[in-house]
Amino acid sequence: MSTYRQLQEIRLYYKFRSVDVDRYTINGNYQQVMLSAREFSHSQLPQAARTWVNQRLTYTHGYGLVMSPVNSVTSDGLPELYIKDIPPVSQVNLQVSQPAIYYGEETDSYIFTGTSTPEFDYPLGDGNAFTKYQGKGGVPIPSIWHRLAYAYDLGSIQILISNYFTNSSRIHYYRQIQARVSHVAPFLRLDSDPYLAIINGRLQWIVDAYTVSDRYPYSEPVTHTQNATEFLQEGNTKHFLDSNINYIRNSVKVLVDAYDGTMRFFAIDETDPLLVTYRKIFPHLFEPPANISPEVKVHFRYPQDLFKIQAQIYLAYHMSDPEVFYNREDLWRFPIQVYEGNEQMMQPYYVIMRLPEEANAGFILILPFTPVNKDNMVAWMTARSNGQDYGKLLLYEFPKQKLVFGPRQIEARIDQDPQISQQFTLWSQAGSRVIRGDLLVIPIEQSLLYVEPVYLRAERGELPQLERVIVAHGKEVVMAETLAQSLAAIFGGVQPEKEVPSAAGETASLAKSALETYQKAQRSLRQGNWAEYGRYQQELEKILQQLDRSN
Template sequence: YTFPDVLDVDRYVIDGKPTDAVVAVRELDLNSVESGDTWNNRRTVYTHGYGMVAAYGNQRLPNGEPVFVSGGIPTVGTLPEHEPRIYFGERTDYYVVVGAPEGADPVELDTPSGGENRSESLYTYEGVGGVDVGNFVTRAAFAIRFGDINLMLSDRVNEESRILHNRIPAQRVQEAAPWLTVDSDPYPSVVDGRIVWILDAYTTADTFPNSQRVDWTQSISDSRTAADRLLLGQQVNYVRNSVKAVVDAYDGTVTLYEWDEEDPVLKTWSKVFPGVVTPKDQISPALLEHLRYPQDMFKVQREILGRYHTTNPNTWFQQSDIWQVPNDPVRGSGQTASKEPPYFLTIRWPGDQKAHFSNTTVFVPKDRENLSVYMAVNADATSDEYGRMRVLKLSDAKQIAGPGQTYNFIQTNPMVADRLLPFNRQGASASAIFGNLLTLPLGGGLLYVQPIYTQTTATSGSYPALRFIVVRFGEEIGIGDTLQAALDQVFKGDAGADTGEQANPDTPVPPSGGEPVEVDAQERARTLLNEAETLLETADAALREGDLGAYQDRVKEAEAKIVEAAKALDEG
């Protein structure tokens, strides 16, 4: 199984409160099939992925792992009950043959250990997706189309077989309505008992009068959306998010919902193809909760705003007040640099009493590095203010560091360097990985927040675990095991905000809600001893550098961790 490199952000109501969650579906990775790599296995056994995984966007376990809302095989957690099988996904770029006569033994691998005595669990597809290839003519036609004689020869293809092809959600939407431009960021959600892919779709044109033409590919390309995956050379000067598309992950059903009821282009296409687009009032409340502001259109809008925000003719003519999207400082520099992507975050705008799920971005002046503008759009489709775009223009009198400057400042800060020294030196057993650099409005200013992960280098199959949080406000930097600890460093113990993180990680929030679940004493002790080992490595490095003060501080901290570990074992 595999997960995408870039995960998605969605919202679910958990314990009565809207909660941001990081989500992904578990898809098959045929490249990892090492044994039994036969036609039967590739086309009839490894047919589908399994399960939706969701984790809290603002919580972690003591060892740095996520706190899951839902996950595992079989799926457990607080997400609504749903069909877990993924026959249509972002990695399903190959066809499979499914279905069998009634009473036949199933052959599709469902879960690796879901059967009796943790044996393989097998399954037979029961959906209506795909094309019936039970008759000779249809089977022969597909054999010719795919250049695959095995469709004619294999005994796995029977009178009840169906072939599932064109299984990538964006591809299915594009083929259902080729007159739409599909967003580059599909995301999965659990809606009405099904896992579905939600895609924004646009009506576009390049002949709209008195409108600036832009290159669609260049406008939406950033550090998370590779240009080589996009439609090259498409020029547009008219864009409307007219359609919300939904693709069922089990049977591939494509439903196109009208979203912009006033778009004349959509109205025209709907007359040409009546019945293809479902009226907006047919969107269920459950689906509406998961719709969000379109990502690609927001990228185009921020590019246009960067040039057309000025109202002074002289300034416009001289092009002296252009805003630019800064490069993502974490992922490449120089020739490999690419624009920082927008981020979906729940933020409270200055002066507001309530936080809103938003899509956010920042600007710097052209050819400069300091921060000039913070911009956000209300991305919650259930809100009356959905689509409201707001801009926070920073003072020209005092420059505020931009993302690139802040990233460099964090990396060269002695306090941060001291905490990361065990992971950055040659031969270290684990390496440090910097996460997304986020910008948040706070207390009349802007706060930078960056997670730092560590990953074991000597073990195959290891994955990053959240280790530190770094924050910057003005010229102050803080680093801690939690966001609260980092904020308290910056604001001298008076952050004026409670992040909700637990000071004592013995009782983390469980993924299924309800009462806190005690962490196993041995696991707690193991975590503390690992932290002590890291502190001692830091102390040794400080001693080699001749910094006796730092050496003594780290040793004392390590001793405290060891004492705490021993106490945990005694109490356990």
Template sequence: MKKSILIPAILVAVVLLLMLGTSYYTEYLWYSSMGITEVFLKPFVANLAIKAVLFVFAFGFLLANFLPLTKSLSLRRLRVIDASSDSAPGLKKKHAVYVALAVSAFWALVLPALWDRVLLFLNSVPTGEVDPILGWDTAFYLFQYPLLQLLSGAFISLLFFAVIPVALAYFAGGNIAIVNNRLQFDGKARTHLSVLLALFLLWFAASRFLAMADLLTSDSTALFGAGYTDVNVRLPLIRVQQVVAVVLGALVLVNVGLRRSVIVYAVPVALVLMLAVTGIAGAVYQSFIVNPNEQARELPYLEHHLLATRQAYGLDAIDRRTFPLDRQEEITREALAGKDTTLENIRILDYRPLKQHYLQNQSLRLYYTFNDIDIDRYRLDDEYRQVMLAVRELDINALPQRTPINEHFRYTHGYGVVMSPVNAVTSTGHPTYFYRNIPVESTIDLPLDRPEIYFGEMTNQFVVVNSRGQEYGYPDGDDNTQVDYQGTDGVELNPMRRLLFALKYQKPILLLSDEITPESRILFHRNVVERVNKVAPFIHTDSDPYPVVADGRVFWIIDGYTTADNYPYSQPRGRYNYIRNSVKVVVDAYNGTVDVYKFAEDDPIIDAWQGVFPGLIQERSEFPAYLEEHVRYPVDYFNIQADILRKYHVNSPNMLYQGGDVLEIPVEQYAGRETEVEPYYVTMQLPEGEEAEYVLMLPFTPQNRNNMTAWLAARNDGEHYGELVLYSFPRGEHVEGPSQVEAAIDQHPDISSQLTLWSQGGSTVNRGNLLVIPLNGSVLYVEPLYLQSENRSVPEMRQVIVYYQGELAMESTLDQALDAIFGILEDDPEPSEPGEPGEPGDPGAPVDPGQPVIPGTVQELLEQINTAYDDMEAAARDGRWADYGDKVEELGSLLAQLEDLLSADE
């Protein structure tokens, strides 16, 4: 029976060890291929070493407590055998060893991984900033405090594992007895338990230092951090607790010789009373002394809270400016001539319908897809152009035949980028293109020599490259081109590694296939976020990696954050109360190389990690020059800062206490419902600026009101990168907020009737992002309108609404809407004939500024329909199937417009 159980148990253990060893070794191979084995080995070795030290300490401590119990637990004492017997063996010492081994192993294993806290502790440096109450460097709270908290809890649990068995053993052995309703101890039990009690008291005294820090990192009544009662009542009482605990510990040890029962009973009573007095005194003082005059008493601590929160969220250096509002000045198009870059880069494309367009028109094969739409800026032909772009990735779930060979050997990568200017659409309301199609067609001077996407946001499966059969490069008609991977990534596959990877992924094909040659390599961890988390496990990654076309290839830029939850006096937001956008990580979409660059100069946490992994994190000065102009302030970080700033933008602690002047994020209309305005990138000239720059901005409204009172801007370009500017409008001036502009649009008779007409005709009207753009001492509001009817697969940008100083216009193009409000430039060229589509093969000819999107007569539409039909036939004859698909889409759109126009005439 024993063998029948033992053999399967051994087999299960062997299988588990094999799986664990396979996982660790294959991970080591990956880190080795990346040239960063230290990132794998240092945490692994450090964790083993820390656990070993803790295990040895626990084993020694428990064994020292368990060995004396062997005599107390003799079989005679337990009355298992006759007391008169001459052979009354005690429990063997080896039993104490076994129990100590088991308990200490369990204790060490269940403790969380400590490698990160220990290594940060060892590599921390003073910050030079101290908390305002205890005068301790903030490095203590960021590095020492988290480790000491964990070790403190671990020690008291270990003490518990010792005290309970010891007490039970002495009670069972008769060393502790209840006589006349009183506990009586013999000398051995008294000495042993007194030592353990003294250890507890010493731990309690030491833990009072952490209790002091707790006051500064926990919630108070009026603020987060130590308040008036904490500083004036609880903190002094905690110091008294320290002294009392040390005195009680000494008394307990002295009592080993005195054997006074009163001391044994007095110690726990004193501890309970001491803790009760602290709690009750604090509550009474708060209720009767502080609360009646809370604002005045808490004022200095509220100031600590205000300043610390700003510091912790990177808001201490924010630049506050008053927006130079000047509504008296009559602005004409001539006066706006100096704002050309701003006006030419106003975004009329919305990322949501744009993604639908890309999926419909640029996927080109069922197995290609786009994860999301990103926004960036490029210098094209010496012009500053804002663009929206997406990477065409491989969707492994949509392959026509999901065989192991197809999934892992043939279809290995996505292909190319689709890019559109933000300010242009075709005559049918579709986006125009800078990049499109397969192979990539470009209308700009921006080479893309390596369009293959081996590493992306959706590349979650492993692939084998340089196999016997070539990979599919990209679709070419009804066939596929053949390519070999020329990059540097991957782990070489020999017979042993093939076996290990087959076990890791449970894919026998890796072991059995004759596709694999000695030159073959396996590429895994290809998801760029996963890849970054492997290379830099100590950072939190941004939710939106974005692609950049530079140096002839595609790169991913991913923002990384360091966080902490123990920053003194700082208001928590979720699980942390300190955050920095500490690094930017660059991932090559072809080679898979991962480079980490430090961007935060005031972050002690990333400085400590540089000490932990020297050479892994490069300095900002080493960031590639060809990527520098694509660095942008991350939306995730901006959202966090904006959320904190809503309450903590005030300069007065009195105002903070009263909750006055709280800012709110305004709402806008989208898809028939209200939604919060999202931060958006805009190319604009700041009021004091000399030229246009790339800015991330967000408007604010007062709490429970709809007018706009401020807007926050994060600068992105050059030496100004990372600067935050909070513009406040002059008090007493009314500036319309987004919801008020949306209401004005709804109430405008002409616009409202047109929207109703479209809706009644079966079209769905979707409003794009309402952009709030400060301009020439006032504010310009721009909102595109998208229409989607039942017979159209994607929305079309049909109108642009512009609002400025009470004037409202809805026109076919942005230029026409601006002309309607500001007038036409005297030297404007005559508007071109409407509805002229691009030539066949021209990737989405942009609309002329004077060209309306919706033709005014049926005759014009019929001419466009005839032209589109001829172009469609020509594309079919020439085998230009991508153009053919575009023309089919254009023809359908024109026919739908004709239907709308005829319905309106009825």
């Protein structure tokens, strides 16, 4: 987030509120990306510029977004930006035809469009570009009586006496997307993380909505479970702690257009009895699943808030033996990791990977488990977000007789590695702050791969740069400049035993095979298919060894 802000906020009044994670097919490759909307923040205007005209008529919207892949950086350790700048410049096959953001996460005030005052659109050279709103959003206020009503309702005499209004003027309010959705459907509980998507060239917000109840028979409220407060407060899920809900279904997806504020409520779980009732009360509010276009559906993801609640309940309810359950003999907990020098509870995260015994990689949400009072890994749970498999939960347990290192143990091994520890000390002595990012746990067949980025930031600076990537697998811990180098060091240590080719034709064939294998490995790396990447690295090592022997 801080890197995006330093590189791409462009002007002091723009703000990146949050970074979202999604996946796109980019230039033919299925990739995971990070993206963030560049919204306008009136609170960041200089005090002298906070006039009524500026805040209500001139500065009406944000502009564009920034997008970068999750697994690629520049040679300077900064994000490789797929979409950047104002107006948006795209380096890939994703184009934004309407970059203006009138409705978003930061837009918490009302504004007017269609007035005689030009709207600021974006900075252009030494000046500014201006625009007039052409959308259907907002409420028309063509007469003095409309303005009188809003002046009274909003407590602003300026709405009544201003001479900037015309017959085509419109007022836009409830522009904050969660507040907007809540005013239409207050009976739905909303996810804490709306996310941005580029759909047919337009910027659209996707909001996960839940039906909830605290009266489901024989169901334990999530707030009564162990460490619920600690886990749900981290990651902004604390709004579920103010009630004793014991029933929750992600039955509705809401699509909000960032330009005109149009909302579409899609019923994605027509078997939910609460949603069935709401649809009878509001027959025109919810659209059936058949109305969801493929371009929209491909961006649906399993929501983190729901997954966290389900994982929280499962800490105890994975025990199927009544006696074991009663005695709480096999309680689990969420792992502890080191983030920016502090220990904290690990949160679920999205990743593209191929699950064990699956043919293709998919976009999944994943979270590991460890036993209570121990740090070794016992299981990991995942939720799928692709096509017909959307919403399926899977649990992978490790054999109880086998020790599998957990995140806290891996963090300790990183701390104890003499080369890594020495490098951290040298950076700190040179005046840089070492920032250890989120530790990712990536299952590969019957083992685990751990990946942790290492950033450097000057003591008085705000721009962190990716300096190293730590990878741990089995008993190996490696730190290198790039993820590819770390993975090559981990998986490239196989010593092959094959016949040495003698003919020149065989040598040429091996060279071609090495190039093809390298290209396959890089493609697997971009797609997040770690198992395939490791296999290709081992295969490449064998080919190179054969080439070396043939010379």
